Amino acid sequence: MQRDDLIGTTLGNYRILEAIGQGGMARVYRAHQENLGRDVAVKVLPPWYANDRSFVERFNLEARLIARLSHPNIVTVHDASEQNGHLYIVMQLVDGGTLKQRLDQFQREGRMIDTAEVVSIFTQLADALTYAHEQGVIHRDIKPVNVLMDRASRPILSDFGIAKVLASKQLNLTRPGAGVGTPEYMSPEQCQGGAVDGRADIYALGVMLFEAQTGRTPFLGDNYPALAHSHIYERPPQPRTINPNIHPAIEHIILTALMKNPQQRYQTAHGMAEALQQALASMRTPSPMGMIGSYYRQPTQSAALPPFTTSPTQRSPSMDGRQNVLFPCFNCHHLNRPQMRYCVRCGYLLNQCTVCGERNPVGNRFCTKCGQVLAV
Numbered sequence: 001m002q003r004d005d006l007i008g009t010t011l012g013n014y015r016i017l018e019a020i021g022q023g024g025m026a027r028v029y030r031a032h033q034e035n036l037g038r039d040v041a042v043k044v045l046p047p048w049y050a051n052d053r054s055f056v057e058r059f060n061l062e063a064r065l066i067a068r069l070s071h072p073n074i075v076t077v078h079d080a081s082e083q084n085g086h087l088y089i090v091m092q093l094v095d096g097g098t099l100k101q102r103l104d105q106f107q108r109e110g111r112m113i114d115t116a117e118v119v120s121i122f123t124q125l126a127d128a129l130t131y132a133h134e135q136g137v138i139h140r141d142i143k144p145v146n147v148l149m150d151r152a153s154r155p156i157l158s159d160f161g162i163a164k165v166l167a168s169k170q171l172n173l174t175r176p177g178a179g180v181g182t183p184e185y186m187s188p189e190q191c192q193g194g195a196v197d198g199r200a201d202i203y204a205l206g207v208m209l210f211e212a213q214t215g216r217t218p219f220l221g222d223n224y225p226a227l228a229h230s231h232i233y234e235r236p237p238q239p240r241t242i243n244p245n246i247h248p249a250i251e252h253i254i255l256t257a258l259m260k261n262p263q264q265r266y267q268t269a270h271g272m273a274e275a276l277q278q279a280l281a282s283m284r285t286p287s288p289m290g291m292i293g294s295y296y297r298q299p300t301q302s303a304a305l306p307p308f309t310t311s312p313t314q315r316s317p318s319m320d321g322r323q324n325v326l327f328p329c330f331n332c333h334h335l336n337r338p339q340m341r342y343c344v345r346c347g348y349l350l351n352q353c354t355v356c357g358e359r360n361p362v363g364n365r366f367c368t369k370c371g372q373v374l375a376v
Helices: 047-051 053-067 099-108 115-134 162-167 198-214 224-233 248-257 269-284 300-304
Strands: 014-022 027-033 038-044 077-083 086-091 147-149 155-157
Touching: 014 038, 047 053, 047 086, 053 077, 053 086, 099 147, 099 198, 115 155, 115 198, 115 248, 115 269, 198 248, 198 269, 248 269
Parallel strands: none
Antiparallel strands: 014 027, 027 038, 038 086, 077 086, 147 155
16 A cells, blocks of 8 residues: 555644545545644645645635535535645545445445435535525535535535636646536536536536436446537436336436526526425325326336327327326426416426427427427
8 A cells, every 4th residue: 555644744733644535636634633622624635736826826715715604514614724735625524424435335235315315415415505606606516426424414515616726727728628527427518618607516416316316327438528528419318217216206306407508407506405395295295086196107118218209299198198187286286287388376387398498288298399208
């Protein structure tokens, strides 16, 4: 094993005890803060970053901004400094592993995380992003390894601001956005090197939700160009073709978050959190007099049907005998007739195509404009 010269040394008030994590841009250590008698996590960047003084200034500025964030699902930043050519940031120690480790464990065991637990985790993460976005802070690198889990299974987002400050080191690349974020979780606008806002974080959260429910990310590839092409141009797979047990409401949330056009995603993380809570409530609410049984028991094989087998004019509720079935609104759970496009009680858009954006009647299984299989 390669020797780590930092272990046993002191950075500021922090005595380095052991390495507890390694990423592409930094190593994380458990350390003891001598003056307060507590253990903390210290993230140390490679020494070449400290040689760029403009980078050091941006790093310190970003650390100060992130240290102002105070939310139970965002890791607390205690300190940031530089010593002997080492840039480091001191954070709350969260020692329950990462969401990545949790997902990997379930995959090894051949099972999926319970839907109620998934909704709880992702609602808390969405709440954390809502708070951060309101403070003007975009994460830019949402992924399972950046979600820490405490001993009570509470998810805690880490590495806020790191992707932003590292972006300053990428300005000399041919691709302006390359390297900022992790390709499997990057939004189309990030892949194109464009400006991003909170909706890029919402897209990444959708990728993670897809992964938590199917055991894989929507797009697979061996290199950045292949993954970027998929995010920009390819439709994500229907989650229920991979895991038939996914509830239609959860699938709808995933596909909404993964829309290519940011305008068609959830516009706020709070909106996604609300949708998750409503989906969980709909799963726990018995169908009144069996009227919406078909909604909860959609044939899973329908998601695998080719989208252009019949013409759009043939795709009507009467095709599958659903003209007498009522469909619940995702928002208020009011039962609507199959020809309705908006909920008659709350006005919620009921059955929007996740590919072309067409507003379809809720009873449609296929989009009347492009033929795509609909989530509902």
